[in-house]
Amino acid sequence: MIGVLVSGRGSNLQALIDQKLPIAAVASNVADAGALTRAAQAGIPTAVFALDDHASREERDLAMADWLVQHGAELVVCAGYMQLLTPAFLERCTAINVHPSLLPAFPGPTPIEDALAAGVAETGVTVHFVDEGVDSGPVIFQEPVPIEPGDTPERLRERVHAVEHRLLPEAARLYLAGALRS
Ligand code: GRF
Numbered sequence: 140m141i142g143v144l145v146s147g148r149g150s151n152l153q154a155l156i157d158q159k160l161p162i163a164a165v166a167s168n169v170a171d172a173g174a175l176t177r178a179a180q181a182g183i184p185t186a187v188f189a190l191d192d193h194a195s196r197e198e199r200d201l202a203m204a205d206w207l208v209q210h211g212a213e214l215v216v217c218a219g220y221m222q223l224l225t226p227a228f229l230e231r232c233t234a235i236n237v238h239p240s241l242l243p244a245f246p247g248p249t250p251i252e253d254a255l256a257a258g259v260a261e262t263g264v265t266v267h268f269v270d271e272g273v274d275s276g277p278v279i280f281q282e283p284v285p286i287e288p289g290d291t292p293e294r295l296r297e298r299v300h301a302v303e304h305r306l307l308p309e310a311a312r313l314y315l316a317g318a319l320r321s
Contacts, residue, residue, distance in 0.1 A: 141311050142166065142212030142232070144203075144220035149174025151218035151237060154304035156181045160311050164210035166203050168222050184210060190222075200228035207232065214314050217269060218307065221248065226271055234269040235314065237307040239299045241265060241281055246274035251292050251299065261285045262295070264302040266310040279319060280306045 140163035145152050152174045155162060165178035170187045178185045186206055193199035207215060208231065215234040217224075224234060240250035241263040247253070254262035263283040270276035284299050313319050 140211040140213055141315070142207035142210065142215045143178075144215060144217045144234075145169075145172055145174035145178075146221040147172055147174060147219040149177045149219065150300055151303055151307050153177050155216065155218065155308050155311065156183075158308040158312075160308055161315070163212045164207055166207060168199075168220070174219065197225050197227045200225045201231070204228045204231040214311060215269075216307065216311050223271070223273065224269055229269065229271065233314075235279065235307075235310055236267055236269050236274070236276070237303050238265045238267070238274050239263075239296070239303065241283060242267065242274055242278065251296050254286065255290060255292060255295065259286065262299065264299060264306055266306050279310045279313075282306060 140161045142163055143152055143155060143165045145165060145167045146169045152165065162183050164184045166186050166188055167175055168189055170189060175185050188199050188203040190199055215232045217234055217236040240254060242265040245253045261283045263281060265278055266280045267278045268276040282302050284302055286295060
């Protein structure tokens with residue numbers, strides 16, 4: 140079973156739901172994240188762990204990790220989760236993340252816009268294990284997405300998302316099957 144962390148609209152969570160990944164629970168740092176509505180509609184337990192409700196990031200992350208593990212999560216999947224995970228969380232849980240660039244190119248919060256601004260011929264999608272850095276950690280999958288003439292962030296994001304929705308569930312499935320464990 141996987142636990143999923145979300146902060147936004149949740150199209151990657153929807154891909155995990157649609158592709159029948161076993162989802163134990165969904166947690167967010169954002170109370171009104173659209174992804175939480177998707178989880179609730181699918182009958183998946185949800186919880187909000189906002190920073191403001193906790194004494195520190197470490198304490199919030201430990202509470203979140205405990206909640207996910209209690210629900211049966213063997214792997215935590217970051218599906219548009221927009222905060223760094225603290226070492227306390229990562230000691231408790233193995234986590235993977237999906238990022239819309241060919242890391243190490245364009246880490247951080249605006250990779251689609253950054254790729255367009257840099258004028259590169261292609262960007263892409265990376266699925267990787269999470270470590271304490273920003274969009275770092277061992278790569279599981281990478282797939283390029285060509286940038287087309289006249290691309291806007293919206294058009295490029297749509298093609299990148301289509302790749303994310305294929306690679307993230309596949310990585311989670313492989314991990315649960317034991318194929319990615321050392
Ligand atoms: C995705 O592009 C993901 O790679 C990035 O944040 C976005 C989340 O989109 N980390 P969604 O909430 O899954 O629709």
